[in-house]
Amino acid sequence: MTSLIITQILNGLTIGLIFALVAIGLTIVMGLMEVVNFAHGSFYMFGGYITFFVFSAVGSFWLGLVVAPVACAILGLGLYYAIIRPLRKRHPLEPLVALVGVAMICRQLIRNIWGAEPKLLPIPFGRVQVSLAGAEFTYPIYFFVVMGVGVAALLALYLLFRKSDVGIRCLAAIQDRDTAMSMGVNVDRIGSLMLVIVMGVAGLAGGLVGPIFSVYPTMGLELIGLLFVIAIVGGLGSIGGAVIAGVTIAMTKSISSIFVSGNISDILAYCVLLAILLIRPRGIMGLATVME
Amino acid sequence: MSAGQATPILETRDLLLHFGGVVATDHVSFGLPEGQVRALIGPNGAGKTSFFNLLTGVLRPQGGRIFFKGRDITHMPPYRRVKLGIGRSFQVVNLFPELTVKENVQIAVQASLKQKNHLFERVERQEISRRTDEILSQYEWIRDPDQEAGALIYPEQKKLETILALALEPELVLLDEPTAGVDENDIGLITDMINTLSQNRTILLTDHDIKFVMKIAQRITVMDQGRIISEGTPSEVASDPRVDECYFGGLVECQTTYSS
Amino acid sequence: MSLSPRFRLLLGAAILVLVLLPLLGQPYLIYLLTMSLIFGIFAMAYDLLYGFTGLVSFGHSVFYGLPAYAMGMVAVTVFKYPNPLVMIAAAMLTGLVLGCLIGFVCTFARGIYMALVTFAFAQIIELLVLHDPWGITQGENGIMGLRAAPLSLGGLTVDLFSGVGLYYLVLGLIIASYLVIRALVNSPLGDVFKGIKQNEERLLSLGYNPRPYKVAAFGLSGMFAGLAGAMAVFLNNSIVPSMVDWAVGAEILLITIMGGAGTLIGPIAAAFLIIFAESYAASYLGGGNWVYVMGGLYIAVVMFLPGGIFRTRYLKKAFV
Numbered sequence: 075m076t077s078l079i080i081t082q083i084l085n086g087l088t089i090g091l092i093f094a095l096v097a098i099g100l101t102i103v104m105g106l107m108e109v110v111n112f113a114h115g116s117f118y119m120f121g122g123y124i125t126f127f128v129f130s131a132v133g134s135f136w137l138g139l140v141v142a143p144v145a146c147a148i149l150g151l152g153l154y155y156a157i158i159r160p161l162r163k164r165h166p167l168e169p170l171v172a173l174v175g176v177a178m179i180c181r182q183l184i185r186n187i188w189g190a191e192p193k194l195l196p197i198p199f200g201r202v203q204v205s206l207a208g209a210e211f212t213y214p215i216y217f218f219v220v221m222g223v224g225v226a227a228l229l230a231l232y233l234l235f236r237k238s239d240v241g242i243r244c245l246a247a248i249q250d251r252d253t254a255m256s257m258g259v260n261v262d263r264i265g266s267l268m269l270v271i272v273m274g275v276a277g278l279a280g281g282l283v284g285p286i287f288s289v290y291p292t293m294g295l296e297l298i299g300l301l302f303v304i305a306i307v308g309g310l311g312s313i314g315g316a317v318i319a320g321v322t323i324a325m326t327k328s329i330s331s332i333f334v335s336g337n338i339s340d341i342l343a344y345c346v347l348l349a350i351l352l353i354r355p356r357g358i359m360g361l362a363t364v365m366e
Numbered sequence: 367m368s369a370g371q372a373t374p375i376l377e378t379r380d381l382l383l384h385f386g387g388v389v390a391t392d393h394v395s396f397g398l399p400e401g402q403v404r405a406l407i408g409p410n411g412a413g414k415t416s417f418f419n420l421l422t423g424v425l426r427p428q429g430g431r432i433f434f435k436g437r438d439i440t441h442m443p444p445y446r447r448v449k450l451g452i453g454r455s456f457q458v459v460n461l462f463p464e465l466t467v468k469e470n471v472q473i474a475v476q477a478s479l480k481q482k483n484h485l486f487e488r489v490e491r492q493e494i495s496r497r498t499d500e501i502l503s504q505y506e507w508i509r510d511p512d513q514e515a516g517a518l519i520y521p522e523q524k525k526l527e528t529i530l531a532l533a534l535e536p537e538l539v540l541l542d543e544p545t546a547g548v549d550e551n552d553i554g555l556i557t558d559m560i561n562t563l564s565q566n567r568t569i570l571l572t573d574h575d576i577k578f579v580m581k582i583a584q585r586i587t588v589m590d591q592g593r594i595i596s597e598g599t600p601s602e603v604a605s606d607p608r609v610d611e612c613y614f615g616g617l618v619e620c621q622t623t624y625s626s
Numbered sequence: 627m628s629l630s631p632r633f634r635l636l637l638g639a640a641i642l643v644l645v646l647l648p649l650l651g652q653p654y655l656i657y658l659l660t661m662s663l664i665f666g667i668f669a670m671a672y673d674l675l676y677g678f679t680g681l682v683s684f685g686h687s688v689f690y691g692l693p694a695y696a697m698g699m700v701a702v703t704v705f706k707y708p709n710p711l712v713m714i715a716a717a718m719l720t721g722l723v724l725g726c727l728i729g730f731v732c733t734f735a736r737g738i739y740m741a742l743v744t745f746a747f748a749q750i751i752e753l754l755v756l757h758d759p760w761g762i763t764q765g766e767n768g769i770m771g772l773r774a775a776p777l778s779l780g781g782l783t784v785d786l787f788s789g790v791g792l793y794y795l796v797l798g799l800i801i802a803s804y805l806v807i808r809a810l811v812n813s814p815l816g817d818v819f820k821g822i823k824q825n826e827e828r829l830l831s832l833g834y835n836p837r838p839y840k841v842a843a844f845g846l847s848g849m850f851a852g853l854a855g856a857m858a859v860f861l862n863n864s865i866v867p868s869m870v871d872w873a874v875g876a877e878i879l880l881i882t883i884m885g886g887a888g889t890l891i892g893p894i895a896a897a898f899l900i901i902f903a904e905s906y907a908a909s910y911l912g913g914g915n916w917v918y919v920m921g922g923l924y925i926a927v928v929m930f931l932p933g934g935i936f937r938t939r940y941l942k943k944a945f946v
Contacts, residue, residue: 448833
């Protein structure tokens, strides 16, 4: 039992970090540009499929993991110029409608190319013997790799926002768009750059989960709702908040799934989110008042 | 301003508000007798608008108390203070831009009716529209009451702003810069409005137009850096050296910079 | 918001066309028209909340689907009392009560946070419906066989719950709903709703506590959404879990924005557009490729018709 619980905690951590990686992109785009990017999940899906494509063409999963973020970043730039930029002066819900359209088209595109069936990527590395808190069990090494890559990516994002000039400007614009703009922050330029970065990160996350969940056309759409909740529960523009919210959700789901069926553990996860939203109506680390 | 009014209609004790390190109101104790027209002046950033927001409940103080007609209203939400009889207008125009002028006034009028079910009863609805028309007919400049408020020119919006506060028929009216952005003619109109009003109400206003303030206020309170630094009749305040200091060269010169 | 004579004429013509269309005698056309009208009622309910009161709900599927399940409880799973009027009343009441409850809880938060509380509710309810812990919803299978028996009024039998009869019933209900909602948004209560959307802070300073009004807006929106759900049950003769799928709530949000929030008629028009486009695209394009048409439609409307199909400068100048 102990080993099962520890396994589930490790699983929760791994998945939670992935959730956080994708959700941060949503929260930044939402905070900076007031765009509810429904197509975000599609880029997560693209990341998975591009990794799969490179793997099946060249045979290297790791090369795929490098190509996926780059390709997604380029596609993100395309999305910015095609949809987000032309609609940037509109009511925030209008771009949402267009982006729902984009997400629908992306899913069908993937379905037409690779079919509706899940494509499983083989899990790299074997399993390792773990002895922790008196429990002995084996755990896939790859999950530790995912945790490592996830933490590294989060750290990189953190440094970007705390140490780099453009990141600090971006945070300033998330906190108070008008003031930042009056102080010479070019929100449009930063917005396009941020979109490129976060789409790359989403692509990376999609590639990383390939060997865990496999890749399938609805992988983005079925996650997007949860990701929104994580993004906003965490607090707009907050990396720490997104990590806490993402890991909390993933943990709740993975640990409770030991005791109850999948549906009930999902219900519990949403109840936790609901509780957080009602206790802290502006998110765990809420700082922005945008879109209120 | 008659003698013998022991308890003020509005009183604050030690009101403290700071945002991080910036002090907006620094232990402000302030009393306003019933029926008085009082002006609150001071340079930009003196804490006048913060003080207004504390009185109306938009902001909550970190310390101190607010009393209205002897009741402690420090922690009362804004809408309940209005029900008790505090109405306000805003410095920045704050209307319902897509509602018509008439609907704007109507919302205020129906708020002033105490009956709970006033939104459904036919008689009440007739009463609402009768009083709305009555208010609208008092102001000649309102040519088209079915125009959207957002389409009015700025001085008209500003006047409508004041009308909304008055439509509530509050006992205490807080007017935040009623003359800002309004031309000479309309200042006269607003002066008339306030004079009529002051016959049976208490008025607290802020304004940068010193000439207007001198003319209309019975007493003036001067704030600077979150503190009250002077209080008295207009002539007393004008000759107070502390006021000169904060206004860099006296109220009279100030007048020329602000009202230009 | 008074309608111009030209607009009235157009509206009258539209209703006349809708009244005459069944004469073509095509059952599938009748089905699509009925579905469009049902979504029209649903979209108006959403418009009342979003377009007029300014409250965004990501969980409106709840108010469409759960009232349907309430009908299922009344008619099949719990009380087994398939009286159509009781069923409709149960659905509307469920929508109203549910709207007030969820409205009460979610208005603790504001803006996008409030919208997410509605979303969390929708997710929880969808999962509960699928899991069916109390044996009410019959899980993935849904509930079948709900169509009420034809009404008999003194020897005269009228079937209002299937085919053309249902179509005319829904047509009558959408006109009635439109008139009621229009009267509502033009009433003093409606002014307060619009006040919440336009300037909540100002409303506070006029002595209003916005929360009860927000809860009322949720309740009323829920009630009309429940009516739409009830009609969908008669039309499909079944209740399926996809009725509480949050995608339904998302679709009605899209329809309302596409149509032009705050116009009532616009969302109805958009409902027709979406239902017909979906059905025809699906019948001409196999393998799910109709999704390209729908996705493209969403993008195109937002790109080229700012503010929705009913807010374009041309239409505004011509009719309002």
